[in-house]
Amino acid sequence: MVAIIKTGNSIHSILNYNENKVKAEKAQCIHAVNYPLKLENLSFNLKLNRFLKLAELNENAKRNTVHISLNFDPSEKHSKEKLIEIADTYMEKIGFGKQPYLVYQHFDAGHPHLHVVTNNIQRDGKRIDLHLLGIRKSEPARKEIEKHFGLVKAEDRKNKQHVTLQPIDSRKIEYGKAESKKAINGVLNKVLNEYKYSSLPELNAILNMYNVHADRGTEDSRVFKNKGLLYKILDKNSKPIGVPIKASDFYNKPTLKFLEEKFKTNDINKQSQKSQLKNAINLAFFDKKIYSPEQLALKLQKDGIHVVFRKSKEGQLYGITYVDHRTQCVFNGSSLGKEYSAKAIQERCESCKTSQKHFNLYENLERLKTEMNSQTTFNPTLINNFLDALLKGEFVDNSYTPKELKQKKRTRRRKL
Template identity: 60%
Template sequence: MVTIIKTSHSIRSILNYNENKVKAGVADCIGVGNYPVDVDKISDAMKLSRFTKRLELNENTKRNSVHISLNFDPSENHTKEKLIAIADTYMEKIGFGKQPYLVYQHYDAGHPHIHVVSINIEKDGKRIDLHHLGMRKSEPARKEIEEIFGLVKAEGRKKKEEFNLKPISMGKVLYGKIESKKALTNVLNQVLNEYKYSSLPELNAVLKQYNVLADRGSENSKVFLANGLVYRILDQQGKPIGVPIKASDFYFKPTLKFLREKFKENEIRRPFEKSRVKNTIDLALLREQVLSVNELAKMLEKEGIHTVFRRNSEGLLYGITYIDYTTKNVFNGSSLGKQYSAKAIEERCGFMIAGEEKRNQMYEKLPSIEFLIDKLEDQKNLLSIPDLVKVLDMLMHAEYSQDYIPNQLKNKRKKKQRRI
């Protein structure tokens, strides 16, 4: 079993995400925890009301909602009763056993999984600490549950991860406002809540993989001047198509104000999240087969990092963004450091190509060892034994030494001035 925990400041958006799945016919609400009625008698209003009334007890807590998914091996086929029992046991072990929660079974993935929705405000108004909840409580709980219910264990198994996003199938999207809005809602629900981005270009780098664009319009447009935002569907060539939809028209309000709050939250990243991308790029550039920025992108793709190049009308590269599908982080190149910006990456790749060509040209001009040996054979009668040894030593001497440092790179010691 694999567990994924997401925290949020909006229980409404989490609840709407799951309820929209139910309305689309790809999910069911199969269980409730600490609600006054059974799952078959509960209404949508009651689901939300139970959460909001509890949240009113502590309005100072920003991150007050949790969205947990419990994922099982594709070979497992559990009954609803067993899934509910697993969810109840899990919530008890992570300290949420007395909290109100809802359990949803989703059918829209290649493996069986359930989603659990809850809040961290207790009935006395105290807050359950969410810091390192996964490491502190979820991991031990997962291992115990695997043993108790005889589940396929997550550890020690080879997993083939699919890093590529599944873009919207444009053939299935009707370009009227209703169908377009439904398609956009599904994408925005996933991307806005799962990925970490700190600017609009970083967000759009992910959205464009789904053929979606968050658009402020031109600087003189009404949308831009009013601090507005619209979402557009893109065709296969990346051009807007259909009717744009205002951000305020979506139920979870992904407006520019909402995004700016997300930008601030996501500005601080864990050191590991940045270093993973930087180290992957550096290692790829150390390999000799990297000959261009496009080849570098292919190598990064194998490590789960998608590279987005931004070019002007003349084809010149002016921007680069990295999407890490493993940690769900998006980084503009310059935010990782100058050496990871578009210009620096192009120069680093270009330096390797130039260096390779220079070496090849140098070796082409040098006579071959076979040629020199033939010449030596002709002259051996004229050379003494010591001279012959010296010449052979020169021929067999290594062309390159790892200890060699060019004069220009050596640190010159400064001469100390004598005191008079």
């Protein structure tokens, strides 16, 4: 089971989101706790007013709304009664057992999941502390519930997932309509919460794998000047297609302001994962058979690392980004160190290519020695190939003379 907690200050929007799912027959409200009436007698306004009256008891609280999703493995098929029992147990363990809350069962994803709507203002006006709620209470509760109800553990589910991300099939999306928005929203929910990125290009390195792109527009555009952000669907040629959707139109509001806060936090949290990625890159070069950046990308892909190249219109490589699915961290090449930038990677590939040429020359020399020492006739082709390689400019370069062999120039004294 995976539990995701989000907090806010608008209970109306969160309740409206779930109720709209019910109207569209993509969800069902299955449980209402600490309400004076039974679930079947609760209208939208009765559900809303219960939360609003509690919020009025503490108007100083900046965040008074809690929206929780409990996600189960696709292989699990639980009855409605069991889902209600799991939700009640979870809410009790995280300290919200006495709060009013509504439980919605959603049917719009490939895995079973619940949404729980509540607030953190108690009847005495005091608020329930939301700081680090996930680490302090949710994680221990999740593990106990997994064990008690025999659920698929979140750690086991994560290990089973393949590291290669599957891009959205753009042919199935109705551009400019609700389906396009739904598809983009599904990608954002996964990427924004699970990966650590510290810039918009790093975020796009992941989103583009799903055929989604976050765009600020050109510098002279109204979107850019107003610090707006658009999300676009990409076609198979990585070109935008369909109608862009404003960040503010999504329920979770993945705006530029929201992302900039993420950038700061992620930049700190992902620093400890640098060494693991650098070791993987260095290890890839260890066998000396990486002759191009593309070969490096193929080798790292087997280890769960996706490499994104940025090239000019002329095809010249000028940037490189690494998406490490093992640690779910994204790094621009230069942020790892100079030796991992696009220029340095190209130089390391050229170095591997040169080393291989030298090795081939050495092998030919050894074979030539063996043949000359044997009683058999010489192979003229082998000798000619060896001499051609030996006499190439790169091996007969007289432009460099070791310092020790350089003769000191004699300075002549001018006669007065």
